[in-house]
Amino acid sequence: MIDHTLVLSPTAALVFHLKQAFFMYAWPMMIGFLTILGYQVLGRIGMAGSVKWPVVFVLGSVVSMISLLGWAMMVRSLSMIPFYGCGVGVASAMMSRVYAVTMPIHPRLKVRIPRVTWRGDKKGIEQLQQALKARAAAARPGAAGV
Amino acid sequence: MKRILIGLLAGVALHAQGPVPRPAPELKIVEASGKATMLSSLRGRVVLLAFISTQCPHCQRASVVFEALKREFSGKLQVAEVAFDEGADTAAFTRRFGLTFPVGSISREAMDAFLGLEHGQRLGTPQVVAIDRRGQIRAQSERLGSPILQTHDYLRVLISALTELR
Numbered sequence: 177m178i179d180h181t182l183v184l185s186p187t188a189a190l191v192f193h194l195k196q197a198f199f200m201y202a203w204p205m206m207i208g209f210l211t212i213l214g215y216q217v218l219g220r221i222g223m224a225g226s227v228k229w230p231v232v233f234v235l236g237s238v239v240s241m242i243s244l245l246g247w248a249m250m251v252r253s254l255s256m257i258p259f260y261g262c263g264v265g266v267a268s269a270m271m272s273r274v275y276a277v278t279m280p281i282h283p284r285l286k287v288r289i290p291r292v293t294w295r296g297d298k299k300g301i302e303q304l305q306q307a308l309k310a311r312a313a314a315a316r317p318g319a320a321g322v
Numbered sequence: 323m324k325r326i327l328i329g330l331l332a333g334v335a336l337h338a339q340g341p342v343p344r345p346a347p348e349l350k351i352v353e354a355s356g357k358a359t360m361l362s363s364l365r366g367r368v369v370l371l372a373f374i375s376t377q378c379p380h381c382q383r384a385s386v387v388f389e390a391l392k393r394e395f396s397g398k399l400q401v402a403e404v405a406f407d408e409g410a411d412t413a414a415f416t417r418r419f420g421l422t423f424p425v426g427s428i429s430r431e432a433m434d435a436f437l438g439l440e441h442g443q444r445l446g447t448p449q450v451v452a453i454d455r456r457g458q459i460r461a462q463s464e465r466l467g468s469p470i471l472q473t474h475d476y477l478r479v480l481i482s483a484l485t486e487l488r
Contacts (some may be wrong), residue, residue, distance in 0.1 A: 177468075178480070179343045182487075188479040192470050196458040 204256040207246040208263025214239030216271040217290065227279050227288065275301050295306075339465050340438020343458045346451070347436050351402050351426035354413035359402065359424050362457065367400045368484040369453040370477070375407040375431050376415045381448040384472040385419050391477055392423055398485045403448075404428040439465060448472065454484050 177270045178184070218239050222232045250256055279288040293300040349361040349371075361369070363371060374381035385403060392401045401423040405412050412425045430455050435442045437449055446467020461480060462472050470476050 177342045177462050182460060182483050184483050188476045192473055211337060220328050321425055
């Protein structure tokens with residue numbers, strides 16, 4: 177309760193409320209979103225088996241740290257929980273539309289960059305399946321180069 | 323309709339606390355050393371008074387903010403804190419956070435009376451009160467706490483406004 181007859185600059189109050197809104201609502205939503213996004217990407221990349229183990233290790237460590245940060249933040253305020261859940265829901269819904277996440281080597285940059293293949297991308301899915309078939313054929317005993 | 327009205331009245335009663343502005347009641351702040359300060363003796367300066375629990379992390383953080391404000395408004399602002407938690411070691415609290423303003427103790431009943439609260443109501447801490455130079459309470463935390471009255475930037479604006487009042 178502040179005496180409304182006082183002439184106060186509104187900037188300080190505005191900055192306070194903006195900061196509070198960000199940390200109370202947007203931040204837990206972002207943490208929830210990143211947690212699910214990270215675990216989904218980690219699962220898909222890890223299961224694909226085409227990426228070196230140090231990459232999977234670093235990704236797993238970072239994702240678990242984000243997740244733990246989320247949990248540690250929830251302790252601060254119960255009101256953050258719905259927003260954290262909302263972020264988790266948005267990320268889950270988004271990832272349900274993802275067919276695969278691969279890590280191809282960028283032709284010019286020569287580094288692995290995650291590439292998302294969406295369920296609606298029929299051409300991309302077909303290319304991915306052909307690449308998988310070719311790799312399985314190459315790995316078969318008796319195949320050339322093995 | 324009758325139920326809604328009763329509910330609204332009950333809600334108002336639950337949130338009841340002293341209005342602002344209002345004259346600050348008298349308060350005796352007794353430090354661990356035995357030194358006593360009367361709130362009325364601070365008239366003529368803006369007073370930032372906080373009712374704290376020494377174990378509460380928000381109160382600890384706010385105390386550091388109040389100390390910084392005291393230095394910033396040197397000579398114009400008097401800061402004081404009173405701890406209402408039972409067995410509060412205010413001397414240790416003062417040492418731990420390097421506080422140079424008086425930190426005393428108070429009973430819960432006396433604190434409730436000062437803040438205009440009904441005794442035993444759930445409370446958010448710290449309860450911060452800003453008093454102008456004429457001894458009028460011009461800002462007070464909501465019963466369940468007001469984080470805005472614990473932030474350095476906002477308190478600086480509030481104290482500046484209070485120091486400029488005639």
